[in-house]
Amino acid sequence: MLFRGKRERKLGDSVAVQLEGVTKRFGDVRAVDNVSLEVRDGEFFSLLGPSGCGKTTLLRMIAGFETPDEGRILIGGKDMTDVPPYLRPVNTVFQSYALFPHMNVEQNIAFGLRMKRMPKEEIARRVAWALELVNLSGFEKRRPDQMSGGQRQRVALARALVNEPEVLLLDEPLSALDLKLRQELRVDLMNLQERLGITFIFVTHDQEEALVMSDRIAVMNRGRIEQLGPTEEIYELPKTAFVARFIGDSNLIPAKAIEPRKVRTSLGDFVLDDDDALIPGQEVLLSIRPEKIRLFRERPSLPNVFRAKVDDIIYTGSENLYILLADGQRLMCETLNHDIQEPGHEEFDYDEEVWVALTPEKLVVIQEEGHA
């Protein structure tokens, strides 16, 4: 998987959007519950979470379609909490695109500029620029119902971007498209964002999409932010069991601290390499990604080693996914299918007894109060 966070990205220090203790209730339900965050200028920021987690409501509050019950929303440093959507320097790409069916592509894109009473020649110039931007030159006179889903999506994008918003809000813009197209448009969107330097706030339930495209991700659950950080950190260092499970696959092993950097589990005692020392007696969860688990036929001279049995093998082409059983616990282990037979890269058969090694640096400790 490709991480955008690993690329050199220069972001401004100024804050594009700031949320302060934003809460939105629908009846008794707290759709968004005391959310505070800052989105930096020029950032590709994702709100990621399952359906009903409040990510779309949060986006709609930034757009101005919903008013928060508590808290403040600042855009470009100005308090916009009670400013109606038509006066906010943001534009939205809607999930359903919401293109005007009675207008052709050109008229759709020109709409925002027309509302600003821009001169006709200037509108024509900018519409041409926006069409070029999304590779739709020549489609000026088409109506939305004469276009494919991918083309409509690009019209929606052009219609928003032509207004040169300070922040572009994208509400699951790729979810209605098929996989191949989605993957293409991901790259297009990333390039576009980099080229224009506009801040993107991107709502998605697709963790892969968020990982590929974002600079930073806020993972949301039940109206709250579970974890907010750079993409790589979200994946490598999940802070809650929810994040570990929701982003990619994860093995979660219940453990109890016996030393500041040593825990006891049903699989054995493991040493850790974590910055935060544990208090002996503390109950934690260990998280390790399937691709970070190493398997050996012969016992390796490594720390954190235990025996397990191969219960199932799932062949995905480029990878072998081993389902291991150890002391009644199921573990997933992913190995690249590159036909090299050397320690740590061997291939195993059903029911084979293997040695499992958990590298201390890859073991992530999840300290959570209550719900684990």
Place this chain on the structure above:
Amino acid sequence: MREAATPAQRLRRVLLTVGPGAFWLVLFVLIPTLIVLVVSLMSRGSLGQPVPPFGLHNYVRFFSDPLFLEIIGRSLWIGLWSTLLVILLGYPLAFYIAQSRYKEVLLLLVVIPFFTNFLIRVYAWIVVFQKEGLLNAFITAFGLPPAELLPSTLAVYVATVYTYLPFFVLPLYAAVERIDWSLLEAAYDLGARPVRAFFEAIFPQTLPGLLAGFLLVFIPAVGTFVIADLLGGGKVTLVGNLIQLQFGSAQNWAFGSAASMVLMAMVLLGLWLYARTQGERGLDRLV
């Protein structure tokens, strides 16, 4: 896969599906219309019955007499204004019903007048408007002198608007129900203020319903004669009254037929103009 039908099978299918409807239309629409057309080209017999010779003389008479042109003009004028009043009342009403929690009940209330005969409903307005009627009882209760409301053009307008309001509300309601409200948010998002956003994003979506409702009200409102007869007295003569008169006491079927054809031509002209503005799908939407 089904095998291709033989010509005989295809003919049978067409006759079984389209046949009964087409037969009905030919028998009860096309043939009567042709009869009226033929009669309109004939002359008045000694007992009022149509007789040869054939000619365009009835049409010539109709269009050369300023009295008949005035009647046509008045019919169009009253029909148009009634329709505009219906739109003014019905347009917001359809929106209100569509977003109401009690829309089933409200729709029923719109339809309920149809449960009573049209003639009886017009008579009911006499009870309201007559000298010792409900309206005057209300007015005099405030110490004001009773108003002469019957017969009057006002009473004709009120009853016409009342009668045809459901014909406008129902097709418009169907259009309002189908509105994609996310377009309103899109318009806001792109900088349109509320009133502008409504006219840019929502109004165009109601246009098919609006035009359908307009025609459903305008066409019968122009041709009506009962309302003008009962509430307008002899003061308000519409083209409908004229036709009725020719077939009745004036005993000139040929001339009455010509007036009917003129009215029908005006209606078809309206339909044609509608179809032109709506393109090919215009008439589909109307039905």
